[in-house]
Amino acid sequence: MSKEPTKTELPYNTDIDLLEKILDDLKNTGKDGVKLDTLWVNLNATKSVYRSYTINLAKFLGLVDSDNTKVWLTDLGTKLRYGTKEERTKVLVANMPEKYLSMFKWILGATELRSNEIKNRYIDAWGTPKSTIILDRSIASFLGYCRWLGIINYIGRGNQAKAVVTDLGRKVLDSVPQKIEPSNESNDQKHEPKTNGKTTLPENTTYPIIIKTKDRDFDWDVKSETDWAVIDSVINSIKEGWKKNQPRGEV
Numbered sequence: 001m002s003k004e005p006t007k008t009e010l011p012y013n014t015d016i017d018l019l020e021k022i023l024d025d026l027k028n029t030g031k032d033g034v035k036l037d038t039l040w041v042n043l044n045a046t047k048s049v050y051r052s053y054t055i056n057l058a059k060f061l062g063l064v065d066s067d068n069t070k071v072w073l074t075d076l077g078t079k080l081r082y083g084t085k086e087e088r089t090k091v092l093v094a095n096m097p098e099k100y101l102s103m104f105k106w107i108l109g110a111t112e113l114r115s116n117e118i119k120n121r122y123i124d125a126w127g128t129p130k131s132t133i134i135l136d137r138s139i140a141s142f143l144g145y146c147r148w149l150g151i152i153n154y155i156g157r158g159n160q161a162k163a164v165v166t167d168l169g170r171k172v173l174d175s176v177p178q179k180i181e182p183s184n185e186s187n188d189q190k191h192e193p194k195t196n197g198k199t200t201l202p203e204n205t206t207y208p209i210i211i212k213t214k215d216r217d218f219d220w221d222v223k224s225e226t227d228w229a230v231i232d233s234v235i236n237s238i239k240e241g242w243k244k245n246q247p248r249g250e251v
Contacts (some may be wrong), residue, residue, distance in 0.1 A: 011057035015050035016148045033072025094176045108165045116159035134193035
């Protein structure tokens with residue numbers, strides 16, 4: 001039995017094929033769910049070493065809940081019964097855990113990222129993990145999940161394997177509304193007068209940023225240091241593209 005990850009940890013040692021089977025089997029169980037032992041028998045997975053790790057992934061994604069005896073679909077998990085594959089992917093991307101969404105945006109902003117580059121960015125954003133082996137497996141689980149969704153292609157193996165965002169990934173992310181926290185301020189409060197030559201921003205103001213290119217628009221509501229890292233990677237990618245199109249000697 002694996003130890004359930006804390007909120008600051010990412011799932012690892014997961015089996016995406018088993019995740020799909022779990023979600024499919026639970027579709028007809030209702031709110032009462034099913035006993036875990038029964039689920040593993042149903043899926044012919046009683047000897048799988050990935051069982052509890054994959055349940056942890058499903059819980060991390062908000063798709064199932066469990067009392068360690070029974071397991072059942074959450075409201076979000078139940079939504080996956082309906083709609084096309086693209087519509088289900090849109091729902092999952094819209095509800096992707098914050099760290100997964102941040103890492104996905106890193107890949108999007110950089111055009112492509114190698115596995116070791118994602119790990120380095122993870123450490124820059126959230127610090128050194130307790131175990132580098134678990135970090136390797138956590139990133140592998142993240143990439144496997146995104147590939148299952150169809151929002152990235154993952155080419156190669158090990159630290160030099162490359163992750164690239166697919167057309168579907170760009171499409172569903174563009175269609176997901178940016179989450180902006182509601183403000184309790186009146187319109188008069190939102191337009192504070194300038195004080196000593198500087199504009200005083202309301203305490204709970206948001207920081208929307210839009211970067212427009214000839215191909216698409218990138219927009220964020222900046223809430224953390226991680227968002228700035230994503231924005232920097234997009235700007236650097238645009239800058240590199242600009243450099244390649246300059247005549248020699250002009251850069």
